Amino acid sequence: MTHHSTRFALAALATATGLGLSVSACSTHDSAAPTSSTPAPPPDPGTTTASPSDIAKQKATAAYLDMWEDVANVATTSDWQSPRLADHATGDALSVLSRQMYADHYNGLITKGKPVNTPVVQSVDSQDAPKTVMIRDCSDASNWLKYRADNGQLVDNESGGKHLITAEVKLAVDGAWRVTRFAIEGIGSC
Structure with missing residues (x-):
């Protein structure tokens, strides 16, 4: 698989994601709240x-951005087994990311740089007890490019460009928000 720059095998990502799966993943976050002997101050009536x-x-958007930060960091070595990938992704999203990392590892490729994400919340499933947030992003992968791991040479001369991403972020049973699915459109889709 010798694919162009960091479109991060966008065709594979776009076709592998079709939006709608539930989450269940482990987290290293401790769910117990810290205790304090000092009572919290009363809320300000003006706020x-x-x-x-x-x-x-806010939490879903942070999880989405953190997922891409994790992906950019892991892609520098194409470590498809990195537990970091599961910190903010699960289900189809995690599967797609792991498979792409494995393909890059197998083909001797790494990715340098980072995407620039500008996510916007499109919908929330409930106002009172939300469990699913849909995000739309015009991600710029112009400076997130694939290189050969053995000699550091750029795989091709094409930039990654801007891609429309639609993502589903769900609240997991452990209280963390994780991206469960995403679809990436082609270059110039936003």
Whole structure:
């Protein structure tokens, strides 16, 4: 598989993701809240508390961005077995990312640089108890390119360009938000 720059095998990603799977993954985060002997101050009556929907949007967006940060870091070695991939991805998303890393490892490729993501929340499944957030992103992979691991040579001279990404982020049973599926459109789709 000698594919161009870091379109991160976008064709494979786009066809392998079709949006709709549930999550169940382990996390290293401790769910127990820290205890304190000092009582918390009362809320300021002049401030408003964020709604469950707003909190879900923030956490889902952070998980989405963290997933791409993890992918960019792992791609520098194409370590398809890195546990870091499961920190913010699960289900189809994790499977696609792991397979792409394995393909790059098998073909002696690594990826340098990082994508530039600009996610926007498209929908939340519930205002009171959200469990699914849909995100739309115009990701710029122009400076996220594939290189040969053995000699450091750029695989090709094409830039990654901008790609439309649609992602599903779900609340897992452990309380963490993780990307469960995503679809990536071709270069110039946004």
